[in-house]
Amino acid sequence: MDRILVTGGLGFIGSHTVVELQNEGFEVVIIDNLSNSSLNVLEGITAITGKTPIFEKLDLRDKAAVQDFFLKYNNVTGVIHFAASKAVGESVQEPLMYYENNLNTLIYLLQELAVKPDSNFIFSSSCTVYGQADEMPITESAPIIAAESPYGNTKQIGEEIIKDTCKVKPNLNAIALRYFNPIGAHQTAKIGELPMGVPQNLVPFITQTGAGLRDSLLVFGDDYPTSDGTCIRDYIHVVDLAKAHVVALKRLLNKKNTTNYETFNIGTGVGSSVLEVINSFERVSNKNLNYQIADRREGDVISAYADTTKANNELGWKAQSTLDEAMLSAWMWEQRIRNL
Numbered sequence: 001m002d003r004i005l006v007t008g009g010l011g012f013i014g015s016h017t018v019v020e021l022q023n024e025g026f027e028v029v030i031i032d033n034l035s036n037s038s039l040n041v042l043e044g045i046t047a048i049t050g051k052t053p054i055f056e057k058l059d060l061r062d063k064a065a066v067q068d069f070f071l072k073y074n075n076v077t078g079v080i081h082f083a084a085s086k087a088v089g090e091s092v093q094e095p096l097m098y099y100e101n102n103l104n105t106l107i108y109l110l111q112e113l114a115v116k117p118d119s120n121f122i123f124s125s126s127c128t129v130y131g132q133a134d135e136m137p138i139t140e141s142a143p144i145i146a147a148e149s150p151y152g153n154t155k156q157i158g159e160e161i162i163k164d165t166c167k168v169k170p171n172l173n174a175i176a177l178r179y180f181n182p183i184g185a186h187q188t189a190k191i192g193e194l195p196m197g198v199p200q201n202l203v204p205f206i207t208q209t210g211a212g213l214r215d216s217l218l219v220f221g222d223d224y225p226t227s228d229g230t231c232i233r234d235y236i237h238v239v240d241l242a243k244a245h246v247v248a249l250k251r252l253l254n255k256k257n258t259t260n261y262e263t264f265n266i267g268t269g270v271g272s273s274v275l276e277v278i279n280s281f282e283r284v285s286n287k288n289l290n291y292q293i294a295d296r297r298e299g300d301v302i303s304a305y306a307d308t309t310k311a312n313n314e315l316g317w318k319a320q321s322t323l324d325e326a327m328l329s330a331w332m333w334e335q336r337i338r339n340l
């Protein structure tokens with residue numbers, strides 16, 4: 001049985017990916033420093049699959065600790081790397097924290113993988129690397145535009161670090177998955193997006209407003225050149241996203257990759273406006289959402305949704321859930337954690 005390391009495996013996307021890896025028969029080792037997650041998530045994973053992953057509390061900024069980990073777990077056949085800070089606004093205020101946490105950790109991992117005879121590495125990247133793309137839907141060959149935030153910069157630089165390493169290390173096989181907007185929760189509502197403070201992202205803010213934790217949602221601008229004036233994004237169910245990681249990992253384990261560094265856009269291929277997401281929530285929850293139109297948010301792109309042809313054809317992967325199904329799963333999760 002392949003043993004897979006999942007860094008940040010107690011996080012939102014990481015935990016859902018651990019579940020799908022276990023469902024596919026992989027043994028999972030999780031590294032997490034618990035800075036943005038909790039051990040309750042480990043219980044949630046076990047409750048879903050009946051299998052408890054190995055857990056190592058470890059901060060990947062500690063180079064010696066990373067080296068010790070790979071001495072102890074020298075039979076890891078694949079690594080899926082989620083552990084990183086991901087709040088765009090926070091990264092503007094704390095650039096050095098973001099560059100250290102998102103890049104040093106990547107470098108220390110790659111230093112260990114680069115010396116192994118056969119390494120398989122999946123990197124958590126983001127559509128944010130495209131900035132405001134000129135053409136919709138966005139393909140993997142769209143230009144990489146200078147990031148508006150240190151967070152976005154760490155994803156662009158991270159991809160460059162991996163690409164440059166793969167050029168001189170044919171034994172390192174890597175895939176960068178460029179996520180669009182992950183939303184929702186596992187259908188059991190035993191794992192989901194853990195709210196830490198005031199949500200920065202749209203969907204958790206909507207479900208918290210629906211649950212009465214927030215008075216109302218502010219819609220950041222309705223004067224954009226879109227169908228209803230609000231920004232458009234590609235909202236993908238987190239379980240669909242998790243399954244994409246398993247498919248990408250298998251591609252590398254089975255040596256089906258065409259080069260040793262590949263990128264794939266992981267989205268639904270459908271763009272939805274903020275108002276359409278609000279309407280979806282109202283349909284699935286049968287509640288009226290309290291919201292106001294506010295000023296635009298600095299740094300927001302007008303529109304970003306994926307061309308998923310490459311992932312569909314080469315990975316054999318396609319998102320299965322609709323926006324309503326994803327929103328319902330987010331609402332079920334919100335109700336469970338609020339005991340509603």
Ligand code: WQD
Pocket residue numbers: 086088126127128180181182200201202203205217218219220221231232233274297300
């Ligand atoms: C979506 C839309 C907002 C909150 C970011 C990162 C991306 C990834 C996902 C980490 C925008 C609007 C939001 C609110 C609103 N993060 N909005 N009121 O900005 O597309 O992507 O999160 O991997 O890398 O860039 O997602 O959910 O913050 O915003 O009107 O209270 O919802 O203006 O149009 P975003 P988001």
